[in-house]
Amino acid sequence: MKRLPRLVLLGTGGTIASTASDATTLSDYSVTENVDALLAGIPGIEQVARLGYQQVFNVDSREITNGMLVRLATQVQDLLDDPKVDGVVITHGTDTLEESAYFLNLVLKSRKPVVFVGSMRPGSAISADGALNLYNAILLAASREARGLGVLVMLNDRFFAARFVTKMNTTRVEAFDAPDQGSLGAICQGRVHLFQAPACVHTEKTDFSLDDLGVLPSVDIVYDHQSAGMHHYLASIKAGVGGIVVAACGNGSLSPNAEEGLSRAVGKGIVCVRSSRVPTGIVTRSQHDEPHGLIASNSLNPQKARILLMLALTQTTDRTRIQDYFDRY
Numbered sequence: 001m002k003r004l005p006r007l008v009l010l011g012t013g014g015t016i017a018s019t020a021s022d023a024t025t026l027s028d029y030s031v032t033e034n035v036d037a038l039l040a041g042i043p044g045i046e047q048v049a050r051l052g053y054q055q056v057f058n059v060d061s062r063e064i065t066n067g068m069l070v071r072l073a074t075q076v077q078d079l080l081d082d083p084k085v086d087g088v089v090i091t092h093g094t095d096t097l098e099e100s101a102y103f104l105n106l107v108l109k110s111r112k113p114v115v116f117v118g119s120m121r122p123g124s125a126i127s128a129d130g131a132l133n134l135y136n137a138i139l140l141a142a143s144r145e146a147r148g149l150g151v152l153v154m155l156n157d158r159f160f161a162a163r164f165v166t167k168m169n170t171t172r173v174e175a176f177d178a179p180d181q182g183s184l185g186a187i188c189q190g191r192v193h194l195f196q197a198p199a200c201v202h203t204e205k206t207d208f209s210l211d212d213l214g215v216l217p218s219v220d221i222v223y224d225h226q227s228a229g230m231h232h233y234l235a236s237i238k239a240g241v242g243g244i245v246v247a248a249c250g251n252g253s254l255s256p257n258a259e260e261g262l263s264r265a266v267g268k269g270i271v272c273v274r275s276s277r278v279p280t281g282i283v284t285r286s287q288h289d290e291p292h293g294l295i296a297s298n299s300l301n302p303q304k305a306r307i308l309l310m311l312a313l314t315q316t317t318d319r320t321r322i323q324d325y326f327d328r329y
């Protein structure tokens, strides 16, 4: 008889662990379910994998802090280091899922599958999407195809690389996409179809690991716009942040006060990255970046640029080295 893969399901909360007052309430809900209850709702799962579970925390994902992120990653790494564990599935709120998934994609050291999963509708809803998403995430983590791809995100029948995926819609079940790069594959009728592997550096090949992390430096995101003021930059400088990511306009272009605010921040030794408010495309390097001490975010959106900059700052404050991380990670 075929040996079933041994997986561990980690619960962190989110809509997938939430219920509302009645079946037609789709947005006002709160986290009520532990991860074992989610597992109990998946018929036939014992034929896919041998599953253990652990509750890491049980919150709405907007409440997740850097400390919680490190705790989650440490728990996952400990499981991956265990020869008796073949892979890990993590239930997570969708609002900040891409941040946690990208963080783990950069720090975990393993080729074993790690799959994030969430849902857009609470478990109490008509046509709730959580159970099938979770079933598919377990199928994916149990598959040979998922090995060595870095951290994956599974929702609505498709799976994505943590590096590229982003939440694109506030309420629809088809909320996640990687608009420029596409999905890595799909699960159809219980079968994993892998189309492509991500080319960006991840997991085992990065310079980051949980062993030498220490405390993550604080990095702020500032949103640029017409008639922007400088006070956000001055507040970040005063707060003593290690880095600032600006959600700039277009191809990372800066309003006059953003330019001045960043220039003052760089003058104080704060590392500053130009990302963009625009949801797709690459923020290209500019000839002005080096003289102004700025870094271009490549295709990382502001929230993911913040994750990479925090990790980069645990290694160096050298602009060229950090630009290289943004070019390759």
Ligand code: ASP
Residues within 6 Å of the ligand: 013, 014, 015, 016, 059, 060, 061, 062, 092, 093, 094, 095, 096, 118, 119, 120, 121
């Ligand atoms: N509010 C939820 C969260 O924890 C949203 C979701 O999970 O879909 O991010």
